[in-house]
Amino acid sequence: xxxxxxxxxxxxxxxxxxxxxxxxxxxxxxxxxxxxxxxxxxxxxxxxxxxxxxxxxxxxxxxxxxxxxxxxxxxxxxxxxxxxxxxxxxxxxxxxxxxxxxxxxxxxxxxxxxxxxxxxxxxxxxxxxxxxxxxxxxxxxxxxxx
Amino acid sequence: xxxxxxxxxxxxxxxxxxxxxxxxxxxxxxxxxxxxxxxxxxxxxxxxxxxxxxxxxxxxxxxxxxxxxxxxxxxxxxxxxxxxxxxxxxxxxxxxxxxxxxxxxxxxxxxxxxxxxxxxxxxxxxxxxxxxxxxxxxxxxxxxxxxxxxxxxxxxxxxxxxxxxxxxxxxxxxxxxxxxxxxxxxxxxxxxxxxxxxxxxxxxxxxxxxxxxxxxxxxxxxxxxxxxxxxxxxxxxxxxxxxxxxxxxxxxxxxxxxxxxxxxxxxxxxxxxxxxxxxxxxxxxxxxxxxxxxxxxxxxxxxxxxxxxxxxxxxxx
Numbered sequence: 001x002x003x004x005x006x007x008x009x010x011x012x013x014x015x016x017x018x019x020x021x022x023x024x025x026x027x028x029x030x031x032x033x034x035x036x037x038x039x040x041x042x043x044x045x046x047x048x049x050x051x052x053x054x055x056x057x058x059x060x061x062x063x064x065x066x067x068x069x070x071x072x073x074x075x076x077x078x079x080x081x082x083x084x085x086x087x088x089x090x091x092x093x094x095x096x097x098x099x100x101x102x103x104x105x106x107x108x109x110x111x112x113x114x115x116x117x118x119x120x121x122x123x124x125x126x127x128x129x130x131x132x133x134x135x136x137x138x139x140x141x142x143x144x145x146x
Numbered sequence: 147x148x149x150x151x152x153x154x155x156x157x158x159x160x161x162x163x164x165x166x167x168x169x170x171x172x173x174x175x176x177x178x179x180x181x182x183x184x185x186x187x188x189x190x191x192x193x194x195x196x197x198x199x200x201x202x203x204x205x206x207x208x209x210x211x212x213x214x215x216x217x218x219x220x221x222x223x224x225x226x227x228x229x230x231x232x233x234x235x236x237x238x239x240x241x242x243x244x245x246x247x248x249x250x251x252x253x254x255x256x257x258x259x260x261x262x263x264x265x266x267x268x269x270x271x272x273x274x275x276x277x278x279x280x281x282x283x284x285x286x287x288x289x290x291x292x293x294x295x296x297x298x299x300x301x302x303x304x305x306x307x308x309x310x311x312x313x314x315x316x317x318x319x320x321x322x323x324x325x326x327x328x329x330x331x332x333x334x335x336x337x338x339x340x341x342x343x344x345x346x347x348x349x350x351x352x353x354x355x356x357x358x359x360x361x362x363x364x365x366x367x368x369x370x371x372x373x374x375x376x377x378x379x380x381x382x383x384x385x386x387x388x389x390x391x392x393x394x395x396x397x398x399x400x401x402x403x404x405x406x407x408x409x410x411x412x413x414x415x416x417x418x419x420x421x422x423x424x425x426x427x428x429x430x431x432x433x434x435x436x437x438x439x440x441x442x443x444x445x446x447x448x449x450x451x452x453x454x455x456x457x458x459x460x461x462x463x
Contacts, residue, residue: 052396053377056392060385080450084450086454087446087447087457088447090432090454090457095395095428097331098338098424099338100336101335107460126462
């Protein structure tokens with residue numbers, strides 16, 4: 001959803017696992033829940049596929065926010081992918097502020113294929129937060145043109 | 147650091163290995179050099195003093211032969227980490243431990259003598275005596291040692307087959323190990339950003355930090371240089387420099403033993419160790435893990451617990 005004042009969309013990158021969160025986003029779509037349009041989804045086989053460097057690369061390339069979502073812990077399609085993801089992503093979330101990136105710009109969560117409603121709430125809340133934070137101020141020299 | 151004891155230990159070990167990796171005099175009086183010894187003649191040239199700064203375990207992952215290696219306390223942690231990850235086989239390495247009271251930072255010594263040509267270096271107790279054309283200068287070892295020595299918790303190697311010399315008790319304040327990280331964290335986010343832009347902006351992308359790192363083992367397939375996937379371009383922009391250092395730091399998450407080789411190798415004096423120390427601080431808090439202290443342990447990001455006690459789910463407002 002474009003910001004009302006600036007009429008501008010934020011750039012939010014989402015990494016969703018194929019089995020749960022991508023399905024959840026699909027459920028939200030099929031159920032015609034109203035959702036902001038700032039998020040660009042990248043489908044990955046499993047949240048365990050998400051290298052923390054994917055997030056870093058997105059942020060350094062000018063993304064305003066990054067959202068990672070996978071199956072709930074203990075529900076991973078591959079049994080344990082999201083357990084590894086949880087450790088890595090938590091490490092990253094704690095590390096980002098150290099280099100001056102607000103950790104609110106990165107969020108990771110768990111959404112199952114049936115949780116269309118939860119997906120809608122997650123995307124709405126995260127997008128709202130990113131709009132409140134505004135576009136990255138620190139990226140003049142790192143930014144690609146909008 | 148007793149060189150005679152070390153030499154006799156090396157002579158004893160030499161017949162059972164293909165080479166011994168130790169230190170000898172380098173190209174100028176201020177520099178020691180790693181040396182690979184295959185016969186006894188070279189053993190005489192071995193040295194052991196605070197100039198022996200290199201982490202010799204960096205050579206081990208690529209080493210095909212059975213070798214013996216001289217390790218200080220900090221180096222032994224790197225070796226333990228390499229063993230943990232199966233990057234070095236225990237049966238292929240003989241560990242000669244040397245208790246250490248601190249090394250010097252060549253950069254600091256050079257700065258202390260005004261970058262004059264050093265004619266000779268001598269060590270007396272905790273003093274470093276540097277002779278230059280303009281005279282002799284006595285420096286305290288603690289004033290010219292790298293930051294890691296000031297808070298060293300492991301002056302005696304944690305793992306060794308032979309220990310040369312008496313163990314050194316760790317007497318440095320343990321609660322100050324991460325003080326430098328906390329100093330950065332006391333800044334605001336934009337200040338931190340500016341700090342890293344200034345520091346990393348100096349990077350010349352020589353990759354010396356990566357090459358010196360004992361735990362950077364990808365060699366030719368390092369993703370900083372591959373074209374497929376193309377993670378980074380060759381541009382010398384701040385973004386690419388930052389990306390490179392984040393690749394290094396994140397690939398060392400839960401593995402870095404804080405040996406300080408990246409900082410030592412850096413020609414631009416960038417405090418690269420800080421990035422890794424910050425992650426280590428979090429690893430300690432989240433998983434109670436300290437890299438390279440227990441050979442039977444497993445790096446925290448190589449494993450998991452179904453119920454993570456210390457990771458709480460993040461809620462959006």
